[in-house]
Structures are given as structure tokens and as C-alpha cells.
């Protein structure tokens with residue numbers, strides 16, 4: 279059966295608007311389309327392909343487990359899930375894990391757990407959830423409501439209640455909003471979709487202190503920032519602020535759908551048998567691949583490499599900007615970088631992304647004003663240089679089109 283990009287418009291619901299080319303094969307940080315054209319991948323499946331495409335050790339883990347056991351449901355446990363949970367709890371503050379299939383589901387579990395914990399311990403008045411404007415936590419109705427972008431949450435009827443938002447990095451506004459009725463605060467320790475915005479260290483410390491003062495749980499959504507992306511295994515480690523609940527997905531599976539919620543024994547105990555669940559969550563196939571991805575990423579040489587690659591990106595991007603003067607700043611950390619467009623190019627991030635695709639470079643945007651790069655953590659330096667040479671041609675195309 280012959281399928282093309284035009285087939286998409288015939289048979290798919292129009293909620294996505296994918297690029298014109300259809301990729302068919304990937305290896306490392308290179309991808310090929312139906313016509314055999316080769317692309318460099320700075321998109322990384324939106325911060326998912328943490329070790330690039332078809333990393334041999336992940337392929338081995340997948341095929342080995344694929345020949346053994348794929349799925350059981352949670353009526354039975356399985357060895358890869360138990361090993362992955364042991365490794366995640368060993369490597370982080372957490373003592374307990376819950377597995378889901380995506381970031382949104384991991385966050386849904388975190389929010390439901392927080393509400394249960396507060397109800398069990400303090401009664402029904404302690405139900406307020408505070409989150410941040412421009413935050414993104416997924417597309418289920420609860421997570422989209424907690425996310426701070428009306429464009430994603432409006433237009434679907436009545437929302438789950440007791441959810442409030444304040445500005446990121448505004449500790450005074452946060453202090454004015456939090457009270458003893460706050461049950462949880464959900465935040466990204468580096469806002470991704472909202473525009474690659476780093477938190478002020480004093481803001482994160484202040485949020486933690488106020489959560490402690492008001493007996494509210496601090497939930498870090500590390501779906502995008504986690505699993506080595508910032509050069510720390512999890513971004514909270516670099517900030518020196520420990521959450522009560524952490525959610526992780528995307529890079530965790532290296533391309534296989536999996537999410538996890540991590541927490542302490544005391545808090546996790548409130549998700550009693552039967553209170554929450556998932557048919558596929560923690561299935562052996564996904565967990566076997568995630569275990570291997572975690573083993574590889576959580577090595578000092580890989581994590582140090584992330585910061586070296588960031589430096590290379592920044593050096594070349596600043597040279598491009600000196601020539602074309604299009605960015606106000608390059609921000610973010612590790613392999614999660616954003617080029618924020620200056621005044622002259624406001625609202626035009628998508629034009630740069632399309633121009634990059636035309637130059638055989640896959641990249642992302644984060645809102646209308648930021649071009650985002652979230653490549654593999656082990657992208658070879660020559661692919662960074664070649665990809666940025668293509669990016670420079672894309673920038674020139676946009677600038678010269680005026």
C-alpha cells in the first residue's frame with residue numbers, strides 16, 4: 279500500500295500538522311525520508327530519542343525482551359519493571375515507583391496521588407493545586423488544566439476545579455497564593471514547551487520552603503528535563519532542591535512509550551491497591567528498553583558529554599547570531615536549548631523551523647518565539663557542526679526572504 283503525506287489529510291484527525299516529508303529510517307542522529315533524503319535530527323522526537331535512533335544496545339534490549347515476554351498487565355509483576363524501579367529509586371531521592379505509558383499519565387498519577395494524600399491526612403478542604411503560567415504537563419483533562427496555557431485547556435467544557443496558576447519565577451505572587459489549603463504545587467524545573475525557561479535557583483528554593491511551611495507536596499514534572507538532558511540525571515539534582523514527587527517519561531524509554539512517577543514510601547502509601555492503575559503501565563517490553571537506556575545515560579562520561587555538547591552548540595549559535603542578529607538569547611541547559619528570537623522576528627519561530635526542514639535539519643519550536651533543539655545526548659560533534667551549518671542556511675533563508 280502506497281502512503282504519502284497526503285494520506286495523512288485523508289485518514290487522520292487534523293490535530294497535528296506534520297512536516298511534508300515522511301521519515302522511514304533512522305540511525306544515530308540521522309534520519310532518511312521516503313525519497314532517500316537524509317536529515318540531521320535536532321528534534322530527538324521531542325526530547326525522547328535520548329540515545330538517537332536505533333542505538334544498538336537498545337535494539338538488543340528490545341529484541342531480546344521481544345522474544346521473551348511483552349505484556350502481562352498488572353495482575354502480574356515482571357522482572358524488567360522491578361529492576362527499573364529498583365534502579366530509578368536507587369538513583370534518585372525516591373523510594374517507590376509507579377509506571378505509566380506517557381508523561382501525561384505519570385502526571386495524572388502524581389496529581390491524583392497528591393489529592394488522595396491530602397484528603398487522607400488533612401481532609402477535603404486541602405485540595406488546591408498551584409501550577410505556573412506557560413507550564414505544560416500533558417493533554418489529559420486534568421493535566422491540561424494544571425498546565426498554564428489556556429490554548430490547550432479551553433474549549434472542552436467544565437474543567438477539574440481548585441487549580442490555580444501564577445507566574446514562574448515570581449516568588450511573591452506564589453507566596454500570596456499558597457495557603458494551608460494547598461495540597462500540591464506542580465512545576466517543571468526547566469519550562470520546556472513554554473519557551474525553554476530556566477528557574478531562578480532562589481525561586482525554586484523559595485517554592486520548596488513555602489511548600490514545607492504549608493504542608494503542600496512539591497511535584498517536579500521532569501518529563502522533558504529528566505534522564506540526563508540537563509547534564510544531571512534529573513534537573514532537581516542540579517538545583518539542589520528535592521521534590522516530594524517526580525514524574526519522568528520521554529527520554530526514559532529512549533523512544534519506547536513509558537512514564538514513571540517517583541515518590542517516597544510515606545506519600546506513595548496513599549495510592550492504595552485499586553485506587554489507580556493502567557493496563558500497559560510497566561509492561562516488560564517498555565521497561566526492558568528503559569532499563570538499558572537508564573543504564574547508559576546514568577554514566578559520568580555521558581552526563582559530562584552533555585555539557586560539552588551544549589558548549590559546542592552555544593559557540594556555533596553565537597557565531598550565527600553575530601552574522602544574522604536574529605536571537606535575543608540562547609537559553610536552556612544541556613541538550614535542551616532554545617534560541618529566543620529578538621524583537622524583529624517575534625512570532626516567527628515556525629518559519630525558521632520550516633526553513634530548517636527545507637535544509638534537511640529537523641528541529642522544534644517552543645511557542646511562537648523560540649526555536650528549540652532537543653537532540654540525542656550522544657549526538658556526534660560532527661553532526662552538531664553539520665546540523666548547525668544547515669541551520670545557518672535556514673536562518674539566512676528567512677533573513678534574506680525579507
Ligand SMILES: Cc1ncc(COP(=O)(O)O)c(C=O)c1O
Nearest residue numbers: 380381382414415416470501502
Ligand atoms: C514537561 C512535560 N510534561 C508532560 C508532557 C506530556 O508528555 P506526553 O506527551 O508523553 O504525555 C510533556 C510533553 O511535551 C512535557 O514536556
